Amino acid sequence: MAKRILNASASSVLLIDEEKQELFFEFADGEAGGALKEVRISVQSGIAGWVARHGRPIIVNDVARDQRFYKGVDRTTGFTTKSIMCAPLIVRNKVIGVIEVLNKLDESDFNERDLEALKAVASTAALAIDNLRIHGELLYGYSNAVRALATAIDEKDPYTCGHSQRVKEYALLCARALSLPPGELEAIEYAGLLHDIGKIGVSDATLRKAGPLTSQEWALMRNHPRIGASIVGSIPRLEEVRELILHHHEHYDGTGYPRGLKGESIPIGARLLAVADAFDTMTTNRAYRAALSMDSAIEELRRCSGTQFCPVAVEAFISGFMRRQGYLSPLYY
Incomplete structure (x- = not known):
């Protein structure tokens, strides 16, 4: 000028x-x-x-x-x-x-x-x-606070250590494969880190339970997206993130929770988070089962594409994951 x-x-x-x-x-x-x-x-x-x-x-x-x-x-x-x-x-x-x-x-x-x-x-x-x-200093401090919250959630369960960070990374792989704009990438990054923040309201005993959950325990677990959305909704700059957290357990066929949304009515960021969350859950050891191989987990994503998962989100994840791994497998085609 x-x-x-x-x-x-x-x-x-x-x-x-x-x-x-x-x-x-x-x-x-x-x-x-x-x-x-x-x-x-x-x-x-x-x-x-x-x-x-x-x-x-x-x-x-x-x-x-x-x-x-x-x-x-x-x-x-x-x-x-x-x-x-x-x-x-x-x-x-x-x-x-x-x-x-x-x-x-x-x-x-x-x-x-x-x-x-x-x-x-x-x-x-x-x-x-x-x-x-x-703005840059505030954003830096803000990002650190979000990461600290995510770490606090992961540490409630030794089996989920690093889960939020990995879900964030997997969800961003999907988002970049779809060439989503920067604003949506930022919302997905924060939502990936904070998607399980509602588990603050779930007891450690329930989170770490090795056996099947009771119906009452399942009801508490299924409420964590609402709790998380409520917590995040009160934080400035995280309005879009709230919707992604609320809907990351919705199923593409309408059988998910908390609202039973279906298909395109589920925000795209939430559909990507659902795939990222499921993949990391399947490929890490849990109290109730051993981890699946990455190939087996991708096979399961493909099997549930169109029912539990959005087909576009599944293919975006596989494309991004394959590119990151730097190899091609016949399984992916």
Whole structure:
């Protein structure tokens, strides 16, 4: 945007790495933009470093005559800098980086009016970058909290250690095989991790029971999708995830629970989770039986395709799983 507004040959945004006291190129356009991604500059060097240290904007219309100019970037990129205008990115009275524009296209000098325009762009850019950073930090903390919840559920039963992580990975294999959009991938990732969170409401004795469950115990177990959906429904950003958790035990033919949904009325993410959950359950040891081989488990998915499982979800899983394993077996065709 700064390049276009100021009729310049190139523009870039450099952010400060506080730990290393270096500037790195967060964004760069123009002919040399691609080459700058790996370049780092000490905050003690160059005109950009001067602006970062002093927090003041500057115009240098002949860099060859300015001792602060750092020639290393031009040597790396092959670009020839003639003039530069640079302004600090300031958030809450702290410099977080700089924005710079180079070489006016008409070869005229940068002037004070240009500098005012760049300062306005810098203010907007600084706020946008700060918001993105805050969002990224919150999302990182949020993701860690979700993983911690998933781990807490898995550890209630020694036989299901790592189950939620594997279900997430298997469900994402399916989703990517279907080329689902990023928003749905994120919902499926969180739902995979949290699909069994409702088992918090089921006793350890029932979860670890080696023999058949009583009708009362089954009723409690079959209620875990509702409990999980209720827990997740109260957490911001997880509204879509709630629906996937609620319906991950629905059957394609309508015989599942909790609502007895059928076919396409079951959300696609829930259909993928059902396949991923079943596959991991079949291929890990449980208190009541030994694990099946992967080939046997895939055979069972195929056998139940169209009844318990969505055919599209089954084929997506097999396709994604086969690609990940890196081998072909006649069983898969």
